[in-house]
Amino acid sequence: MLLVYPTICLVALAVTKSSLAKPLNRFTGLANFTGAFASPAFTPSLWKSTIFAVLVAVVTTLLGLGIALLLRHRGGGFGVVGALFLLPLVTAPVLVGVAWKLLLAPVGGGLATVFKAVGLAGFNPLGSDVGAFVVLVVIHVWQWTPFATLIAFAALGVVRPELLESALIDGATAWRSFTTVTWPAIAPSIWAVAVLELVIGFKVFDLLVVITAGGPGFSTSLSPFVIYQTGLRGSFDMGTAAAQTLVFGLVVGAVATVVTTLRARALKADA
Amino acid sequence: MKARVVLVGAVAVALLPIAYLLSLALRPAGEVLNSSLLPDTVSFDNFVKVFDTIELGTMLTNSWVSAVGAAVLAVVIATPAAYFTARHVRGERLLTVLLASYCAPPIVAIIPLFFLLRYAGLTNGVAGLILVNGIAGVPVAAWLLDGFVRRIPVEIDEAAAIDGLSVVATLRKVVIPLLWPGIVAALLVTFFLSYNDFLFAVYLAVTKESQTLTVGLSLFQGDRNVQFGQQAAAGLLGVAPVYVLALAAQRYLVGGLTTGATK
Amino acid sequence: MSSPTGAVEIAGLTKTYDDHAVVDDLTLTLPDGSLTVLVGPSGCGKSTTLRIVAGLERADGGTVSIGGRDVTAESPRTRDVAMVFQNYALYPHLSVAANIAFPLRNNGVAKDEATRRAREAADRVGITALLDRKPRQLSGGQQQRVAIARALVRTPKVFLFDEPLSNLDAKLRVELRSEIRRLQQDSGITALYVTHDQEEAMTIADQLVVLDAGTIAQVGTPEELYRRPANTFVAAFIGSPSMNLLDGTVRDGTFEGDGVRFAAPGADAAAVTLGVRPEDMLVAPSEHGNGTVEIVELLGPRYVLIVTAGAHRLTAVVEAATVAGWGRTPAPGDAVTVDVRPDRVHLFDGTSGRRLT
Numbered sequence: 044m045l046l047v048y049p050t051i052c053l054v055a056l057a058v059t060k061s062s063l064a065k066p067l068n069r070f071t072g073l074a075n076f077t078g079a080f081a082s083p084a085f086t087p088s089l090w091k092s093t094i095f096a097v098l099v100a101v102v103t104t105l106l107g108l109g110i111a112l113l114l115r116h117r118g119g120g121f122g123v124v125g126a127l128f129l130l131p132l133v134t135a136p137v138l139v140g141v142a143w144k145l146l147l148a149p150v151g152g153g154l155a156t157v158f159k160a161v162g163l164a165g166f167n168p169l170g171s172d173v174g175a176f177v178v179l180v181v182i183h184v185w186q187w188t189p190f191a192t193l194i195a196f197a198a199l200g201v202v203r204p205e206l207l208e209s210a211l212i213d214g215a216t217a218w219r220s221f222t223t224v225t226w227p228a229i230a231p232s233i234w235a236v237a238v239l240e241l242v243i244g245f246k247v248f249d250l251l252v253v254i255t256a257g258g259p260g261f262s263t264s265l266s267p268f269v270i271y272q273t274g275l276r277g278s279f280d281m282g283t284a285a286a287q288t289l290v291f292g293l294v295v296g297a298v299a300t301v302v303t304t305l306r307a308r309a310l311k312a313d314a
Numbered sequence: 315m316k317a318r319v320v321l322v323g324a325v326a327v328a329l330l331p332i333a334y335l336l337s338l339a340l341r342p343a344g345e346v347l348n349s350s351l352l353p354d355t356v357s358f359d360n361f362v363k364v365f366d367t368i369e370l371g372t373m374l375t376n377s378w379v380s381a382v383g384a385a386v387l388a389v390v391i392a393t394p395a396a397y398f399t400a401r402h403v404r405g406e407r408l409l410t411v412l413l414a415s416y417c418a419p420p421i422v423a424i425i426p427l428f429f430l431l432r433y434a435g436l437t438n439g440v441a442g443l444i445l446v447n448g449i450a451g452v453p454v455a456a457w458l459l460d461g462f463v464r465r466i467p468v469e470i471d472e473a474a475a476i477d478g479l480s481v482v483a484t485l486r487k488v489v490i491p492l493l494w495p496g497i498v499a500a501l502l503v504t505f506f507l508s509y510n511d512f513l514f515a516v517y518l519a520v521t522k523e524s525q526t527l528t529v530g531l532s533l534f535q536g537d538r539n540v541q542f543g544q545q546a547a548a549g550l551l552g553v554a555p556v557y558v559l560a561l562a563a564q565r566y567l568v569g570g571l572t573t574g575a576t577k
Numbered sequence: 578m579s580s581p582t583g584a585v586e587i588a589g590l591t592k593t594y595d596d597h598a599v600v601d602d603l604t605l606t607l608p609d610g611s612l613t614v615l616v617g618p619s620g621c622g623k624s625t626t627l628r629i630v631a632g633l634e635r636a637d638g639g640t641v642s643i644g645g646r647d648v649t650a651e652s653p654r655t656r657d658v659a660m661v662f663q664n665y666a667l668y669p670h671l672s673v674a675a676n677i678a679f680p681l682r683n684n685g686v687a688k689d690e691a692t693r694r695a696r697e698a699a700d701r702v703g704i705t706a707l708l709d710r711k712p713r714q715l716s717g718g719q720q721q722r723v724a725i726a727r728a729l730v731r732t733p734k735v736f737l738f739d740e741p742l743s744n745l746d747a748k749l750r751v752e753l754r755s756e757i758r759r760l761q762q763d764s765g766i767t768a769l770y771v772t773h774d775q776e777e778a779m780t781i782a783d784q785l786v787v788l789d790a791g792t793i794a795q796v797g798t799p800e801e802l803y804r805r806p807a808n809t810f811v812a813a814f815i816g817s818p819s820m821n822l823l824d825g826t827v828r829d830g831t832f833e834g835d836g837v838r839f840a841a842p843g844a845d846a847a848a849v850t851l852g853v854r855p856e857d858m859l860v861a862p863s864e865h866g867n868g869t870v871e872i873v874e875l876l877g878p879r880y881v882l883i884v885t886a887g888a889h890r891l892t893a894v895v896e897a898a899t900v901a902g903w904g905r906t907p908a909p910g911d912a913v914t915v916d917v918r919p920d921r922v923h924l925f926d927g928t929s930g931r932r933l934t
Contacts, residue, residue: 128324130557130560134510138553205664223668
């Protein structure tokens with residue numbers, strides 16, 4: 044029931060000329076949709092969002108798995124070390140943004156001296172298009188890898204120890220053990236994490252507003268941000284914003300479906 | 315061992331920005347951009363001044379009240395829901411639908427929700443935030459609790475039925491006491507999600523009286539003369555209790571996810 | 578096919594958990610090609626010892642040598658041992674054939690060759706028909722055979738068995754244990770076998786070792802341990818039903834304790850434990866006997882009678898033929914005479930439990 048109402052509302056808004064003050068003003072058919080695509084920021088943002096989401100999903104999942112393996116290897120539970128890992132995850136995005144922005148500030152930033160020392164004086168990643176995008180990726184990965192680590196760690200707990208022992212006695216190397224014993228047992232969970240990270244990657248908003256405000260230029264204007272600009276800033280054009288939201292929703296759905304199919308295929312192949 | 319070194323390195327990377335925040339908060343305004351990770355002079359000024367610059371007290375209260383309220387609301391709805399999804403055959407489908415609704419970027423729902431709340435007069439108030447964050451948190455809470463309910467053997471339900479208890483009574487007297495660790499985990503997770511929420515708060519609670527911490531922190535951004543030190547101080551004050559919660563509760567979180575991950 | 582260098586030497590092995598010595602200064606030799614069984618109650622350290630020989634656990638003290646080579650510091654991978662686990666430890670995602678071939682593939686054996694040898698091993702345990710199945714499609718007994726085949730497919734220096742039959746039902750256990758014995762003998766490979774089932778231990782062991790709280794209570798052939806248990810612990814552990822143990826004194830060739838008197842050889846002793854196996858008890862119906870029947874159990878060819886005599890509850894095994902000679906089936910409450918064959922009596926020191934005769 045929570046899905047239906049917003050969806051209907053969205054569709055209604057999308058096909059009318061609406062503004063924040065005067066919603067559902069006039070029926071305009073698909074004009075908003077064409078308008079949406081016409082906006083210079085929107086269509087590119089779909090690409091950027093997709094690239095961003097896929098990238099962070101892959102990196103966080105792999106990194107998370109790696110760290111979880113290390114945690115397991117050293118024995119004991121998740122423990123204090125694990126809990127320390129969680130801190131980036133539970134820190135408010137606004138704070139995250141401020142901290143990183145200041146760390147990376149070219150003049151007077153926390154890491155400025157470090158950059159100078161490695162010969163990168165005046166390094167300003169946030170100043171360039173690609174740089175800002177990469178920084179955004181790094182920060183998101185920094186924040187969300189702990190989530191993947193947590194789930195991967197829990198998944199690793201289900202692997203039967205005697206299987207690992209048996210593999211060891213049978214002469215398996217660490218890699219062989221992993222592919223034969225560990226991976227088949229944790230694959231479903233790891234795929235689930237990948238899908239979740241993908242969706243979370245699509246939802247990035249808070250970081251965008253705080254760190255780059257979509258810039259420089261449009262380089263980090265991912266779709267949620269563009270939609271926000273359209274509907275709640277600038278022209279307050281709710282109609283177009285709604286149309287954009289629907290389109291974005293479709294894109295997310297499409298990418299998610301692709302990944303889920305990949306996952307189903309991979310799991311079947313393993314079993 | 316090589317593994318230890320890597321782990322220590324990873325933790326260092328994880329904590330660096332947070333430590334930097336602390337260092338920012340501990341230095342006087344002029345030293346914010348001193349190109350160093352450490353303050354030149356340590357001062358606690360920021361922690362005091364921050365209460366004048368923004369309504370930190372109000373904001374903290376708003377954040378905590380709305381987050382706790384949302385957590386409670388989410389769990390109250392999710393518990394019976396999870397009981398249903400875990401025990402009944404058709405429950406699986408409901409769970410998938412719930413999860414799917416969570417996967418939709420909140421941006422999607424913001425616009426309609428804004429109108430809805432405005433219509434109901436719930437904008438700019440803690441109540442509205444509780445409602446929205448609470449309902450948004452139901453899928454996550456239900457997913458966690460579902461795993462926990464599955465751990466409880468069906469035989470217990472059957473014994474209760476034989477003893478003459480209705481479904482509601484079974485839930486109340488038998489299942490919930492056994493479900494306690496799961497409920498704690500779900501409360502914690504939904505609390506974290508609501509406390510750190512920015513999206514809903516920035517749209518739905520814009521007045522000075524109703525703003526939450528996350529919104530308040532973003533206010534420092536707009537000014538020309540950004541008071542980073544104070545911002546950091548405010549942020550740390552807001553987030554420190556959450557850190558403590560996280561550290562104390564990691565056991566429950568891992569436990570909660572282990573049950574889910576055995577699928 | 579035997580490997581002449583498979584003898585195992587364990588010397589001074591110690592392992593401690595939480596200040597508690599699970600294995601305590603254990604020294605043992607496993608002769609090449611023999612099957613040694615480690616037996617004892619839960620917690621006696623038998624599994625731990627096996628796992629230390631396997632390399633899955635590190636000892637806190639002592640050494641392990643396989644084939645003359647000190648392997649104490651080595652990982653299981655280089656020790657050239659094969660192990661059969663209690664819950665089979667089959668790789669659920671591999672077929673039976675792939676499971677069996679796994680150890681070979683890890684050692685660089687080519688796929689065709691590995692498949693051929695896997696098939697051979699499968700033949701030897703009788704599961705050729707199951708090669709394409711997955712473990713979850715097999716019964717417990719079949720899974721354990723796969724585990725055995727996997728151990729057989731290489732020719733390791735030592736076979737290790739960690740309570741391999743404990744998860745199977747009684748009939749399967751009897752069947753499989755003789756198969757394991759046969760396979761081990763045919764291969765001529767040294768084997769170390771752990772079980773808590775003393776009957777299993779007795780039937781397959783070349784060398785039987787009874788462990789008591791981390792130390793060896795006795796080592797020997799099953800016959801030696803049965804006929805001449807070195808102490809009360811072994812005496813009570815080996816043999817089913819358990820040996821009757823009575824405390825008392827010996828004077829002038831008579832044992833007396835808590836209301837019973839038997840003829841007993843040996844010198845006078847103030848504190849003594851007399852042991853007599855149920856099958857060596859002499860029970861006969863009698864009007865003025867010294868005992869009363871309490872429980873009667875029929876086990877087909879023989880009866881087990883629980884009899885009270887004095888302050889003792891004694892177990893006696895009587896052949897059905899003998900009972901037939903009594904004319905009627907014994908029933909609870911019957912009066913009987915209870916005696917022992919003096920040549921089948923064991924005497925142990927009353928305090929230390931050590932054998933006296």
